[in-house]
Amino acid sequence: MELTAVAQLRRMVLEHLSRYTWNDVLIDHVYDILQEVREDTPRYRCCVYKERAVLKNRIDMALGQECKENIIEASKMTLYGPERTDLPLIDVLPAACDQCPIDTYYVTDMCRHCIAHKCMNNCPRKAISIIQDRAFIDKNKCIECGRCKQVCPYGAIIEIHRPCVRACALEAISIGENRKAVIDYDKCVACGACRNACPFGAIDERSNIVRIIRAIKEKRKVIAKLAPSIVGQFGFKVSLGQVYAALKKAGFADVIEVGVGADITSVKEAEEYIEKVPEKQSFMTSSCCPAFVKLVKTQIPEAADKVSDTDSPMVSTGRLIKAQDPYAVTVFIGPCIAKKSEARLYNEAVDYAMTFEELQCMLEGKDIIIAEQEVAEYDRDASKLGLSFPLTAGVTASVNATVEAMGGNVRLAHYSAGLDNCKRDVQDAASGKLDCSYIEGMACSNGCIDGPGAIGDFRITKVALNKYAAAAPNKAVSDDKHTK
Numbered sequence: 001m002e003l004t005a006v007a008q009l010r011r012m013v014l015e016h017l018s019r020y021t022w023n024d025v026l027i028d029h030v031y032d033i034l035q036e037v038r039e040d041t042p043r044y045r046c047c048v049y050k051e052r053a054v055l056k057n058r059i060d061m062a063l064g065q066e067c068k069e070n071i072i073e074a075s076k077m078t079l080y081g082p083e084r085t086d087l088p089l090i091d092v093l094p095a096a097c098d099q100c101p102i103d104t105y106y107v108t109d110m111c112r113h114c115i116a117h118k119c120m121n122n123c124p125r126k127a128i129s130i131i132q133d134r135a136f137i138d139k140n141k142c143i144e145c146g147r148c149k150q151v152c153p154y155g156a157i158i159e160i161h162r163p164c165v166r167a168c169a170l171e172a173i174s175i176g177e178n179r180k181a182v183i184d185y186d187k188c189v190a191c192g193a194c195r196n197a198c199p200f201g202a203i204d205e206r207s208n209i210v211r212i213i214r215a216i217k218e219k220r221k222v223i224a225k226l227a228p229s230i231v232g233q234f235g236f237k238v239s240l241g242q243v244y245a246a247l248k249k250a251g252f253a254d255v256i257e258v259g260v261g262a263d264i265t266s267v268k269e270a271e272e273y274i275e276k277v278p279e280k281q282s283f284m285t286s287s288c289c290p291a292f293v294k295l296v297k298t299q300i301p302e303a304a305d306k307v308s309d310t311d312s313p314m315v316s317t318g319r320l321i322k323a324q325d326p327y328a329v330t331v332f333i334g335p336c337i338a339k340k341s342e343a344r345l346y347n348e349a350v351d352y353a354m355t356f357e358e359l360q361c362m363l364e365g366k367d368i369i370i371a372e373q374e375v376a377e378y379d380r381d382a383s384k385l386g387l388s389f390p391l392t393a394g395v396t397a398s399v400n401a402t403v404e405a406m407g408g409n410v411r412l413a414h415y416s417a418g419l420d421n422c423k424r425d426v427q428d429a430a431s432g433k434l435d436c437s438y439i440e441g442m443a444c445s446n447g448c449i450d451g452p453g454a455i456g457d458f459r460i461t462k463v464a465l466n467k468y469a470a471a472a473p474n475k476a477v478s479d480d481k482h483t484k
Contacts, residue, residue, distance in 0.1 A: 006201035011361050012037045013058050014209055018365025021079075021213045030075045033059060050095070057093035061204045064211070067094055078210045089190045089206055089340050090183065096202035097180040100162045104144045107135045110156035119148040119157060167197030169420035170295065187299065189291040191419060191443040192337035192452030205337050208352045209362055215329045215351075216251035224252045225317045225350075227334030228259045228382070229390040229449045232464025233356050233456040234370050240468070241375035246368050248376060258332070259382025259472075261317030262288075262389045262398065269310040270402035273410065273438060281306060283429050283437050286395050288312045290342035291443035292422055300423065303430040311346075313389060314339055318349030333359050335390075335451030338443065355453025380472060387469035390448035391462065392417070396440040413438040418445040 016033045020026040034052050057067045064084055065074040077084075113133040120128040120135065127141035128148055135157070137148070149157040164181050165173050172187035173194055181203065183194075195203045216222050224247050231240060244255050265288065277284050287293055287308040297304045311319065318330045332339055332353040343353040354362075363370065385398035393415040400410045414436040416425040422441040428434035444450050449465065450458035 004199075006199065007357075009037065009201060010058065010062075010204065011357065013055070013062050014207065014358060014361035015364050017059070017062055017210055018213060018362045020365075021210050022217070022366045024217075026079060026210065027072060027075045030059065030071050033071075053095035054093060057095050058201070058204065061091065061093065062207045062209065064206045064208055067091065075210075079214060083208060083211065084206075085344050087206060088183070088185055088188070089337065090188060090192065090195060090203065091206065092181050092183060093202050093204055094180065096200055099200050099202075100179075101160060104159055104161070105137055105142065105146065105149060106158055106160055107137060108156050108158055110154050111135050112154050112156065114153065116153070118151040118153065122147045122151045163197040163199060164194040164203055167193040169193070169418065170299065170423070189294040189298075189419070189443065190338040190341045191291040193419075195337070196452050205340070207354070207358055208340075209354060209358050212331055212352050212354060213362065213365075220329050221253045221325060221327065222251065222329040222331060223321055224255045225258050225261075225314065225321070225330060225332045226255055227314075227332070227336075227390065227448070228257070228262070228387045228465060228469070229335050229451070229454070229461055230333065230356065231468045232461035233335075233454065234360075235456065236460065236464060238371050239375055241378060242370050242373040244378045245373040245376035246363055246370045249368055249373065250363055250366055252331075253328075255378065256317055256321065257380070257382045257387075258313045258317050258334070259386035259389070261311075261313035261315070261320065262386035263383050264316040264320070265310055265313050265389075266385060266395075266398040266402045268316075269308050270399050270406055270408070272308055272310055273399065273403060274406060274408045277437050278411075283439060284308055285426065285438070286399075286440040288389065288395055288440075289338070289442050289448075290336075290345075291338040291419065292441035294338075294341070295419055295422060295443075296426055296441070300426050300430065303426050306426075306430070311349075312342065313386070314342065314353070315346045315349050318346065322349055335448055335454035336444075337452050355451075356455045357453050360455055382472060384469045384472040384474045387465065387472055391465060392447045393440060394447070396438065399438065399440075410438050412436040413440070415440045415442075417442045417447060419443050 016036060020029045034055055037055060056071055059071045060067045060069050060074050063074045063078040065077055111134050117130060125141045125143055127138045129136050149159055170187050172184045174182050176182040195205060230243060247255050273284055283306055285296060285307050287310050293307055296307050314332045321328050321330050329351045332350055335356055339353040343350040385401055388394040396413045396415055400413060403410050412435060416422045416439060425434055426439060429436055429439060446458050449461040
């Protein structure tokens, strides 16, 4: 992921909160962040008071609390209270969202002061007038129909969309009366596209980074569940053995490959496919991407029953761990923000979910640099197919191979990436326009390896993960010990 100034600010807040939590001084020093993390070099806001207001919002979000909370009280609630599951994962920082224009159509300097005045003549509400030989749009009359833009011979009138609105494929973001972005949580699937799109960092995600550190410091058995896309996140020179070493040094009791859960998911989803398609239903969709699953279940009612009932790899791995130790604290670590939403739904199997970005900040807060660690030994239990889940059509390939191993056949599997494409394709399959029997849906256009919580370039991750998966055993269904 591109390291922008917004990402740097977010990471500085997370790193400082982590450091204070590791050192047991969070409540005493949380206000120091207002001096140590500055948005005024170069100055991003109108004044230091505005910058501090925005920074307080960022701290509240990183603590998992409401943006209106005093940051000392927010720290206390995070350290000693339960997670605020009543709060949305993605939220607008009220103090930060005030820099974008809301006028949709705008006359640029390309206006040539022509005498034809097509923009004015074609406006149905007479909202355009000529002032000093230049077109002017009266926003009180404009209905934003776009006809002026269409007829201007010079293309001098442009249409402006806020980056967050443009990034949301599900139209879950609108502009409220106070000119601030408003998220419709009935439509939002927590994909994180709006967070990455906002150039002012005015949309952010809530974090459990302090609670995870607290669990480790309480000597609880905290087990990290690493998504396969961890490979390559820290560059080609950093090995997975170094990542394992860093996690153990931080206090994690054990580290488990989520690829193990992917192998379980492959078997169970293949069994479900053979049972249901085509005898009971015409097609079935994957269930690995929580943003995709929520999209189908909330916005495509005609296909809601076509989503696989099989647990995702994250949940399958969590259940495997809890079956062995019900008191273990399971922490999924991956590139996905929507997984935090899924963790809330399946809290009996997954205690917390965090992103690779949060992991890096958490380790840096304890002065653990992954690249400096000795390579640790670790078990490689996942198969090549399970490790390939985050790659393009990785789930499809795994389910296909598993169904074939069971003596079946997947007829016309279809891969869809990007929420707009997913919505269209599932609707077409439900209406009969798309002939397929299995749809793998992924919210992120380049697959999980390019999720909003990633820190590495997805191209590097793709190469590294392909190489890592190729060295793993391609287990037969009957040989998978985790599915017995």
